[in-house]
Amino acid sequence: MARATDKKYDHLFQLLLCGDSSVGKTCLISRFADNEFRHTHINTIGIDFKLKLFTIRDKKIRMQIWDTAGQERYETLTAQYYRKAQGIILVYDITREETFRNVTKWLRNIEDHGVKGVKIILIGNKVDLESERKISTRHGQKLANQHNIKFFETSAWKDINVTEAFTELAEQILAKVESGGGRDRGSSSIRESAIKLHEQQPTPATKSHGGCCSGGSSN
Amino acid sequence: MDDKTEELSDDFLKEIEEVLQETSIEGEEGEPKENETATEATGADTNGIQEAKNISDLTVSIQSALAKNEDLEVLRELCSAGVPPLVRGDLWRAFLGVNRRPDAIGSWNGPLDCENQSLIHQDTISQAIRCTQSEETQVGLSTTMEEVISFYSKSRNVTYTTETGWAELLSPLASLGLSKSDLFNCLYVLLAKFIPRDCRGGGRPFDLFRLLLLYHDPNLCSILDTRKLYPHLYLQPWLRSIFSSQCSVGVVHTLWDLYLMERDPFLVFFLALVMVINAKELIQETPVDTPVDDLNSMILTLPQQLTSEDITDLFSLAQYYAVRTPQSFRKDYHNMLFGTSRSVSSVSTGALCLPVQMQEVIDSLTNETAAGIKYFIVDCRPLQHFSAGHIQGAMHMDTDLLLHSPKDFSTAMDRLCDRIKQNGGENGEHLCFLGSGREQEDQYMNMVLAKFLQQSVPYISIARGGFLEMLRLLGARAGQLLEDFDSELCHQLYEDSRASSNPSPSRSDCNSDSDTEAHLGYYYKQRLQEKSAQIYTSLAAGWRDRSQRLRVRMGELWKSRQVAAYKQRPLAGEEKKKNGRRYHNLPENVFVIADDEEEEGEREEVGGAESELVNISLYSTSPEILHSFPCTEVTDTGHMATSHLLLTSKDLIILREAPDRAGWGRIKHRENLLTILKITAKKHHPDIVTFKFGHHDNGAIVLTHQIRVRLPNTRKATEAIRNTVEQANK
Numbered sequence: 001m002a003r004a005t006d007k008k009y010d011h012l013f014q015l016l017l018c019g020d021s022s023v024g025k026t027c028l029i030s031r032f033a034d035n036e037f038r039h040t041h042i043n044t045i046g047i048d049f050k051l052k053l054f055t056i057r058d059k060k061i062r063m064q065i066w067d068t069a070g071q072e073r074y075e076t077l078t079a080q081y082y083r084k085a086q087g088i089i090l091v092y093d094i095t096r097e098e099t100f101r102n103v104t105k106w107l108r109n110i111e112d113h114g115v116k117g118v119k120i121i122l123i124g125n126k127v128d129l130e131s132e133r134k135i136s137t138r139h140g141q142k143l144a145n146q147h148n149i150k151f152f153e154t155s156a157w158k159d160i161n162v163t164e165a166f167t168e169l170a171e172q173i174l175a176k177v178e179s180g181g182g183r184d185r186g187s188s189s190i191r192e193s194a195i196k197l198h199e200q201q202p203t204p205a206t207k208s209h210g211g212c213c214s215g216g217s218s219n
Numbered sequence: 220m221d222d223k224t225e226e227l228s229d230d231f232l233k234e235i236e237e238v239l240q241e242t243s244i245e246g247e248e249g250e251p252k253e254n255e256t257a258t259e260a261t262g263a264d265t266n267g268i269q270e271a272k273n274i275s276d277l278t279v280s281i282q283s284a285l286a287k288n289e290d291l292e293v294l295r296e297l298c299s300a301g302v303p304p305l306v307r308g309d310l311w312r313a314f315l316g317v318n319r320r321p322d323a324i325g326s327w328n329g330p331l332d333c334e335n336q337s338l339i340h341q342d343t344i345s346q347a348i349r350c351t352q353s354e355e356t357q358v359g360l361s362t363t364m365e366e367v368i369s370f371y372s373k374s375r376n377v378t379y380t381t382e383t384g385w386a387e388l389l390s391p392l393a394s395l396g397l398s399k400s401d402l403f404n405c406l407y408v409l410l411a412k413f414i415p416r417d418c419r420g421g422g423r424p425f426d427l428f429r430l431l432l433l434y435h436d437p438n439l440c441s442i443l444d445t446r447k448l449y450p451h452l453y454l455q456p457w458l459r460s461i462f463s464s465q466c467s468v469g470v471v472h473t474l475w476d477l478y479l480m481e482r483d484p485f486l487v488f489f490l491a492l493v494m495v496i497n498a499k500e501l502i503q504e505t506p507v508d509t510p511v512d513d514l515n516s517m518i519l520t521l522p523q524q525l526t527s528e529d530i531t532d533l534f535s536l537a538q539y540y541a542v543r544t545p546q547s548f549r550k551d552y553h554n555m556l557f558g559t560s561r562s563v564s565s566v567s568t569g570a571l572c573l574p575v576q577m578q579e580v581i582d583s584l585t586n587e588t589a590a591g592i593k594y595f596i597v598d599c600r601p602l603q604h605f606s607a608g609h610i611q612g613a614m615h616m617d618t619d620l621l622l623h624s625p626k627d628f629s630t631a632m633d634r635l636c637d638r639i640k641q642n643g644g645e646n647g648e649h650l651c652f653l654g655s656g657r658e659q660e661d662q663y664m665n666m667v668l669a670k671f672l673q674q675s676v677p678y679i680s681i682a683r684g685g686f687l688e689m690l691r692l693l694g695a696r697a698g699q700l701l702e703d704f705d706s707e708l709c710h711q712l713y714e715d716s717r718a719s720s721n722p723s724p725s726r727s728d729c730n731s732d733s734d735t736e737a738h739l740g741y742y743y744k745q746r747l748q749e750k751s752a753q754i755y756t757s758l759a760a761g762w763r764d765r766s767q768r769l770r771v772r773m774g775e776l777w778k779s780r781q782v783a784a785y786k787q788r789p790l791a792g793e794e795k796k797k798n799g800r801r802y803h804n805l806p807e808n809v810f811v812i813a814d815d816e817e818e819e820g821e822r823e824e825v826g827g828a829e830s831e832l833v834n835i836s837l838y839s840t841s842p843e844i845l846h847s848f849p850c851t852e853v854t855d856t857g858h859m860a861t862s863h864l865l866l867t868s869k870d871l872i873i874l875r876e877a878p879d880r881a882g883w884g885r886i887k888h889r890e891n892l893l894t895i896l897k898i899t900a901k902k903h904h905p906d907i908v909t910f911k912f913g914h915h916d917n918g919a920i921v922l923t924h925q926i927r928v929r930l931p932n933t934r935k936a937t938e939a940i941r942n943t944v945e946q947a948n949k
Contacts, residue, residue: 021447040507043445046571046669051625064622071444073426077571080662 009053009060013173014084015166018106019091020099021070024125027156028091029065032166037157044069046077056170063170075109082113087120087169092140094124094153095132100139107147119172121150123165128155278303285309295480302476308395314479317404320855324370324403331365333372335379339365342379342386350394350468364389367402384414384459391463391471409461413484415556418459425451427552428488430573435492435540438675439499447511453519457491465522473527477534484557485549489537494521545592545649545680547576571668574683577692580651584610585700592678595648597635599664600655600686604712608697608704610689613653614638618663621670632670639676649678655713656685687713832877835863835884839874843867845943848936851929852887853907862887864928864936866943871895871910873926888926892947896920898937906933 017025026044030036033052048067053060066085068078082088090106092099103122110120124140127133137153144151150168154161281297285306294313302310312318333339340361347361367389372379379385385406392405415424428450433440443449456464461478463471478486498521505514525533551574575594583594596613598605605615614635620628635650642648652668654661664681671679682689690697690713698704839847846866851859852873863884865872873888890912897911908930913922930936 041445043441045441045672047666048669048673049622049666074571077665080658080665084662 009062011059011174011177012062012064013086013170014064014066015087015089015169016066016068016081016085017089017091018068018078018082018109019070019123020093020096020102020106023070023091023093023096023099024156025070025089025091026067028089028123028125028154028162028165029067031156031159031162033065035159037159039157043071046074047081054166054170056167056174059174061170061174063166079109079113082110082118083115085114085118086173088114088118089121089123089165089169091123091125092135093126094135094140095126095129097134100124100135100143103143117176119169119176120147121152121165121169121172122147124151124153125156127153127160128158274303278305281306281310285313291480298476298480301473304472307472307476308397308401311392311395311405311475311479312397312401314482315405315408317401317408319858320404320407322400323374324367324400327370329370329373331369333369333379335372336369338381339368339372339379339386342381343368343389346386346390347393350390360390360393363399363402364393367399367406370403371406382455382459384418384456384464385410387456387460387464388414391468391475394468395472412557413461413478413487415458415484417556418455422451423552423555424458424488425449425454426570427548427556428454428491430548430570431488431492431540431544432495433672434544434573434680435677436496436499437672437677437679439496439502441673441675442499442502443495446507446509446514448514448518452511452515453495454491456519457494457522458487461487462490462522465520466525467523470525470527470530473530474525474533477530481534483541485552486534486537486541489541489544490533492540493533493536494518497521543592543649543678545573545575545579547579548573550576571665571681572672573680575651575680577682577684577688580653580682581689581692581700592649593647594651594680595638595642596682597650597652597667599652599667600660604655604686606703606705607708607712608701608706610653610700611702613702616667618667621663621667632674636674636676649680650676651680651682653682653689654685656687656689661685832880832883832885833874835874835876835882838884839863839865844872846936846939848930848932848939850931850936853927853929859929860887862928864930866892866940868943869947871926871940873928890926892944895944896922898940900933900937904929906930908933908937 017029019025021043022041026042026048027037029050030038033050044067046069050065050067052063052065054063055061066081068074068081088110090103090110092103094100107120110118122140122144124135124137140153141151150172152161152165152168154165156162277297277300281294281303284293284297291314294310298310331339343361343364344357346364347357350360351357364386368379368385371377371385377383388409389402389406392402397405415422417423429440432443432450461471462474466474495518498518501517502514505517580594580596583592584596596610598609598613598615599618600609600615601619602615602617605613609615616631616635617628620631639648639650650671652664654664668679668681684691690709693700697709698706701709838844844865844867848864850862850864850873852862852875853859861876863874863876865874869892871888871890871892872886874884875887876884890910894912894914895910896913897909899909899911901907901909906929907927909925909927911922911925913920913924915921
């Protein structure tokens with residue numbers, strides 16, 4: 001896998017995936033970042049993350065994708081990471097009703113802990129299991145419309161719509177950053193300054209400084 | 220606060236209280252009853268007599284030891300080769316300390332009309348069937364158990380459900396032929412001291428168990444989590460009944476013999492750990508699509524395969540895990556699960572891995588000879604912070620690498636893993652992660668931690684409170700213990716470590732420390748050190764055999780990998796042993812009106828052995844003490860202990876005089892004033908004052924425990940207490 005550590009890039013985006021346990025968050029990330037799929041499921045412990053270098057409209061984007069554990073026991077822990085994210089992908093499993101019902105709960109979590117104006121998309125995963133489907137596309141779309149967010153149905157296994165979903169989110173963030181919308185907003189502006197400082201020299205002071213700003217700007 | 224006599228809503232509670240009080244003051248009455256029950260118990264079980272002569276000899280010597288009220292240590296030694304069935308009932312009563320408890324149920328003749336009476340009836344019958352074949356005896360046993368449970372349910376105002384485990388707890392006791400009064404008292408003590416609170420649903424005990432499993436076998440923990448087999452499913456029936464729900468009565472007898480002798484309420488967690496870890500291969504072999512319920516019932520019923528011969532091995536294995544676990548979880552959880560005061564704990568439920576109190580880490584680092592775990596500190600603070608001072612030998616893990624240069628990070632991680640392979644493992648170093656103690660900064664550390672856990676690296680803990688807490692605890696010693704210590708820079712970076720606005724975790728840690736210290740009285744600690752010394756020397760060699768024996772019995776074979784892994788050399792520990800016994804042989808310092816013989820193993824004893832000796836006059840005149848009154852504490856078992864009631868702005872302290880050293884005393888209780896729910900005095904004995912402690916739960920008042928004292932200067936004292944409480948409430 002290409003780890004473009006030392007290469008220059010135009011933007012650093014931080015994305016986060018959330019949703020119930022076993023809806024396929026980790027699989028979606030593996031598919032997108034490494035084009036891999038594992039059939040054996042292993043619970044994510046706490047929080048994990050992957051890097052992906054990605055190009056949209058000739059802009060090199062370095063994506064940090066945070067993978068959160070869906071289990072309830074980790075909710076307090078993972079909520080701390082919400083405020084760092086510029087984009088959040090909320091995932092449910094189209095074959096399990098309760099994961100869809102909990103979407104509202106996750107949206108509330110995002111509202112409580114995330115940055116204002118964070119970009120969100122909704123994903124109904126596992127369309128490869130069409131015969132076991134419990135949540136219709138129409139239902140998913142309706143819920144997304146209610147919250148004014150984009151909606152995708154994907155399959156991490158069959159590689160359906162995965163890149164499209166991530167691209168859409170990246171586009172939204174890019175548009176916001178380029179329009180300057182991210183300037184006064186906590187997350188993206190801090191991240192950008194953090195990147196620049198990081199490229200000069202990654203001093204720890206930068207980090208605590210960044211943390212300090214984010215506290216003040218989450219209005 | 221009301222200092223007048225309060226009418227308790229529940230008649231039965233009051234009734235018990237009356238009885239308690241009367242026997243407390245005129246304790247002689249308890250004597251003949253006790254002898255009665257003793258003969259009753261011995262008469263009921265005649266099988267033991269047919270055993271070999273040495274057993275009958277042993278029986279005689281245990282009986283005479285019991286009659287002489289010998290120290291529990293003596294009894295423990297006598298029972299090391301096993302408990303003769305004939306004296307089991309008497310021994311258990313001694314171990315549970317119910318010998319001098321009043322006969323609370325005796326005066327009760329109430330109707331059996333509990334909310335769930337039919338369920339109680341049903342459950343006690345099925346428990347009685349487990350105990351004996353004779354139908355006649357079954358009827359007798361189930362009736363007695365039903366009465367005891369109904370009385371307990373009424374007096375505690377708790378509705379019976381099968382999940383409470385009361386019937387399962389009673390049956391091993393009832394089958395020994397204990398009297399109704401003894402059954403009630405034993406049940407009472409068992410529930411108060413050995414069964415974790417919140418033992419239902421997804422409560423705290425199950426969180427703790429998961430963390431312990433994660434500590435010892437992260438791989439298995441992950442497998443179980445992935446298959447959504449959460450601990451409460453199988454653990455609840457184990458915990459609520461100390462395995463009685465799953466094992467035959469005979470096996471439970473052997474198991475409880477040891478269990479009650481050990482007097483470690485956390486032991487059940489380690490026994491459960493042995494059961495689950497032993498079943499690892501079994502779990503792995505089941506197909507992935509096995510329904511959770513099937514997998515659960517497989518694990519749940521594992522203890523059914525135990526036989527009496529396995530119990531010693533099971534215990535040794537449990538001790539093996541116990542001594543390889545950081546000990547501060549006991550302090551963290553003791554009050555929460557077994558404590559008398561329900562203090563607000565700082566333990567968060569969503570912990571990524573087992574937290575260790577900073578004091579334990581520091582102790583282990585500064586005391587080379589101490590038994591227990593050696594920690595290897597992984598310092599996850601920013602480099603600048605690390606350079607301004609860090610623990611000697613700590614490894615710095617740059618968390619920035621994880622985010623910005625994953626390749627370098629994996630190199631660093633491999634390096635650390637190599638190190639663990641060389642020095643770590645069972646008897647070696649355990650990784651302890653140290654952050655700054657600030658949530659914002661430690662997010663990166665959590666990610667690193669998660670990485671290690673995902674790699675199934677065992678023995679990982681996190682130092683609670685981070686470097687902030689460490690600086691606070693080290694104080695002036697920081698310069699000695701930290702390497703490259705730049706005092707100025709360090710305090711600049713961590714200036715909040717000195718500021719009064721200390722982060723709340725460290726404050727409550729500090730509180731609960733002194734709190735639990737008094738409760739725990741070093742008992743477990745000492746016992747464990749002693750154990751660990753013994754075990755490191757004796758068990759490590761026998762470990763393989765024991766596990767193998769147990770496994771073969773349980774239909775399993777060791778994997779060669781595990782055998783190899785456990786082939787560890789023991790740590791030397793002779794001097795620890797001496798140390799470990801130090802507190803043990805001190806006599807219990809209470810005055811008993813009823814009886815001048817020494818009494819051990821009273822209810823309170825389990826939780827509160829010896830605390831540090833303090834000079835009474837010095838202590839009472841220290842600035843934090845606002846008031847001091849001489850008093851006599853009336854203990855649950857009816858002893859009178861000359862004590863002092865002290866008040867600080869926050870706490871009520873009972874300082875008990877040490878009989879062997881005039882002018883010195885030990886802190887027996889330290890209770891937060893805000894947990895006082897009621898102060899009552901009896902009409903006939905206005906100088907006997909009872910403090911009732913508890914908390915509010917959704918508007919309901921939950922009484923957890925009480926302290927009763929005779930205050931000669933009642934009026935003045937209660938007035939002072941009331942004022943202080945009012946102040947504290949503000």
